[in-house]
Amino acid sequence: MGLFPKDINFFELLDNASVNCIDAANNLVKLFENLDEIEQRANKIHELERNGDLISHEIFRSLNKIFITPIDREDIFALTSKLDDILDMIWGCADHVRLFKIKTTINGIFDMITLLQRNVDTINKAIHNLRLKKYSYVQELCIEINRLENDADKLFKGVLGELFETETNAIMIIKWKEVLEYLETAANRCEDVANVLETIIMKNA
């Protein structure tokens, strides 16, 4: 058990966690493009979700083992948790498409995932630049994440509103409402990541 985090690179681990989210979001596009191969597509995302759990676990274990961390312990904890939440939401979305045996997409679903992809990409960039101490650039990226979350929220409400206007089968509404809510919550967790990043910047700037 060492005093200094020589051997534990938290930035590297956080980068891994965010890359894992990017992978999962990319695979979610493929899942909706290939709903007839739902089993393989969902399993692939499940794999990434379990991989994310391993990364989180390694970070938490390391936090408990060392005394000095490059950024505040509770901020590393929060970043890790929120990144894991994003991944869980992507997995929840995929898993419920499979569970509900959804066979066709609806208007706006790909736009929602595209926004999510841009959001996790921006998060990855922000973590990278946090490591480089480019705080004012990280700040800009946080504003971008918030903007993307805002767009995602508007889009979600548009898609949900259209669902309730056009779908007459209540069971289909239940299914899609749940699937869409996973995507909406993923966007909210991206915003949470931005909030933690802003706290870190404020402490260090």
Next chain:
Amino acid sequence: MGLFPKDINFFELLDNASVNCIDAANNLVKLFENLDEIEQRANKIHELERNGDLISHEIFRSLNKIFITPIDREDIFALTSKLDDILDMIWGCADHVRLFKIKTTINGIFDMITLLQRNVDTINKAIHNLRLKKYSYVQELCIEINRLENDADKLFKGVLGELFETETNAIMIIKWKEVLEYLETAANRCEDVANVLETIIMKNA
């Protein structure tokens, strides 16, 4: 960056946040009274929600800038977050009434909002008296908040139970269940505020 919170009046900011919740609850009554003017009514509450975000942001920024706070840092943080949650729930309720194009009210909805109004009023009074260090009075107000939450919970279940007994359209049930849940969660967040206030009192009494 100063050591002492001379220029930052946390009590003033928390008071603003609670007044904002009162405004939003009052506007929610008007929204349900004028469902044919839903756009303006929802927009008004959205304005208040954004105003609340600005207040929260100012409190969080101040917390990161000063070393000494009149009450424990984490308690100010928790109070702010929970007050913001109440506001978000009121906004969520309003926004979904609009989104779901709800045109008529149901039994009990005004009673639920009346309880919420009384709850946020009591919270405002408690924050005011916390500042005056009238701890035993704040304690009484916390008990009142808990009682109101209890009433709100019973009322919510009554309204939800009646909805499931009388409404035969599953889609209408989905819509109203969601709208009611926002109000119920708002009441729960009021109780959370009371819990934080009790923690503060225990530390200071």
Next chain:
Amino acid sequence: MGLFPKDINFFELLDNASVNCIDAANNLVKLFENLDEIEQRANKIHELERNGDLISHEIFRSLNKIFITPIDREDIFALTSKLDDILDMIWGCADHVRLFKIKTTINGIFDMITLLQRNVDTINKAIHNLRLKKYSYVQELCIEINRLENDADKLFKGVLGELFETETNAIMIIKWKEVLEYLETAANRCEDVANVLETIIMKNA
């Protein structure tokens, strides 16, 4: 107000909280076995839920009163909150069966509760052995809790999937989906307890 927790036995209180969860889970079996006596059965669980609130309250009050705790203050807080969450979920399940006037069970519901019973039993055993500082045994029990949560998650999805495949009444789907989600969330909170226990072990081992 004393420095040392002579008179406050946190382990005893945490044990009480976990025994209360066991009681509630046992009563949930009886509730589903006697749906025609739903009022008495739900009231019994409500009583346990209120008892749990008293235990939590006593722990929180004690935490605010003493300076030295046998395990980290925030870990006692987290354990207490999560145990209370488990109880709330059991109560939420029971309460909604009553509210929704559910008259018949569905396939898999008893299996889900059996898993929950095993999970809260294991948690009780873990808390007991934490007190005895048998950390490696507690670690084994945590792995068992995680395994049980995993099983519960798979079972939940199986039951939910079957519900959507066989039930054609959307309102029944809404009702059962909610009831099942309470059980699923209870299992997740059990996993949260295991995570807190693992953190405690890491700090003390």
